[in-house]
Amino acid sequence: MNPLKTKLEAFTRLSEADRSAIDRAVGRNVRTFAARRDMAREGERPRAVYVMLEGWACRYKTLPDGRRQIVAFFVPGDLCDLNIFILKEMDHNVGAITAVRAAELGRHEVERMTEEHPRITRALWWNELVTVAVQRDWTLNVGQRSAYERISHLVCEMFLRLRTVGLTQGDSCDFPITQTDIGDATGLTSVHVNRTLKELRGDGLIELKGRRLTILDFAGLRRAAMFNDNYLHLDHEGRHLDANG
């Protein structure tokens, strides 16, 4: 029930002291946001680091004429922008998709935790590197893949990320984003997302209905997406997609 802990332990074993330090930091200042509310806005001075506890959110950028690109999804265990305090102002927005519960960490809390707990520091570093790797993969996704491939890829990624924090049930998970959100994340229109989802369903790869996703054929989905999980860097304890996916 502390998804950050779960996630960091996908990278390294933590001591009992580490674990309770994370619990303390994350328990202190929990905030809630209504669905579709912004949690942070472009142009603002960065105020806090959020640790997602419940719900989905996204990082997005907009163009002056209203086009919008979701550049990342946040699910429980994710944290937005460690060390962002160094920057003067936000260059993007963070918006809640569903209702969100998130722990707010001030810069001093972060500093203290990292000074006293080197393994946490290392794990947070790993987490940052994975975040950037994901961002790169999104650039690849949007730049080179077809609609069918893009959506398959997004589904693979999100499913695996949810699984590392224990939010999947067998082959299913909550998937509370709209077709418009999927479009904004993949550089497609919602109309075309709809068409493509129909195809994916028709090909027996997934089922997506009422905010609930079921993966019917993971192997096929991976093949369709040309999905390679190496960028999630989950192989520290010998884990790999082939081993138990």
Next chain:
Amino acid sequence: MNPLKTKLEAFTRLSEADRSAIDRAVGRNVRTFAARRDMAREGERPRAVYVMLEGWACRYKTLPDGRRQIVAFFVPGDLCDLNIFILKEMDHNVGAITAVRAAELGRHEVERMTEEHPRITRALWWNELVTVAVQRDWTLNVGQRSAYERISHLVCEMFLRLRTVGLTQGDSCDFPITQTDIGDATGLTSVHVNRTLKELRGDGLIELKGRRLTILDFAGLRRAAMFNDNYLHLDHEGRHLDANG
């Protein structure tokens, strides 16, 4: 002539000790790579951090069927992947575009420099955050902009980045990438890049010939690209595009 120093000083003043520490670190182990050679490959264990001294390189990912996405360009002063040692294996390639001179830093050199020089550490942090911000902007670029806008945007960004390390001469700079490279970076085919460059020339925005770029109408180019420089976070000393761009 130490572009890393120049770049970090775009963020913060450095002491004389800081500056010579950078010089020492960057002077120690300089390597050269021929044009179009890979500097690091996907799947390899990360061995070193490179500081670009001369030439252009890129970070790229490929799909099994050969499609390729350039996810970042490296120019002098850029450094690839501080702290990458934490990860087991590379999830992307780094390739030289032109002939490249780069300083190779081992993990201990990096650690020593950051332990002894807190301002350098802060500046390197800033640099990492900017790198990620650039990556996000590329996702936006490829996901939402038209071909004309994408290429304009790329040109704006690279010109500004080259300017911060003193590699522009008035409105011109070296621009040694092929139309295929531009296509791989923007998610377009080289044919369409060619068509679009013709349009940009026709509209009197840029001149691009024989690996040399001249910006004829920066204001127009920015407008066309809907370019907002905030993601480069150059405003620490009051610098901003409007002030002296």
Next chain:
DNA sequence: ATCCGTTGCTGACCTATGTTATTGTTCGCG
């Protein structure tokens, strides 16, 4: 000086995805 591989340029044609519009469905809320 000449040759050959790479890069740039162009035209004809094609297709994946965007646009616009309409209707049906779901769901939170009073």
Next chain:
DNA sequence: CGCGAACAATAACATAGGTCAGCAACGGAT
């Protein structure tokens, strides 16, 4: 338990950008 606003589904049509093909220009090696 019924209303209104999101959201999903589809259809008809439009277009930005891809594909394929060929030739021209350049530049480094011999």
